[in-house]
Amino acid sequence: MADMKKLMIPEPIKGEPFRYYVHSETVGNETHVVDLASNNGNGECSCTDFQMRRGPNLNKNGGVTVHYYLDKDGKVGKDATTCKHIHSAMLEFAVQTARSVCVQERAKPQTIRESDDGLPF
Secondary structure, eight states, X not given: OOOOOOOOOOEEEXXXXXXXXXXXXXXXXXXXXXXXTTGGGTOEESSHHIIIIIHHHHHHTTTOXXXXXXXXXXXXXXXXXXXXXXXXXXXXXXXXXXXXXXXXXXXXXXXXXXXXXXXXX
16 A cells, blocks of 8 residues: 555644644654745745745745745745645635635625626626
8 A cells, every 4th residue: 555645734723814733744743833924925834844945945036935836847846935834724724715705705695786788697
């Protein structure tokens, strides 16, 4: 059987809407703290990859975000400014935000819009 990597499921930090705990995919019980609001929305992570590579890349890029990606060889892009933990937390934040917006929109009374000719779309 193939070596199964641990799932990196972000857990929101209670009372801190932009901060998450993200479990390490490769190191046993290690958990990283991700702050999505840091660095003008680029995010910051307590992992070694961010501290040693991605954070310095952000400084080299003048604060311009280059999202986590895999190159043609399947390796993380050398110029990326976000690590996989930030990427995972950003995705979770986007999903939870979209769900919240959907719930709010469904709670609103529905109205029928009309076109310029007076007919419903």
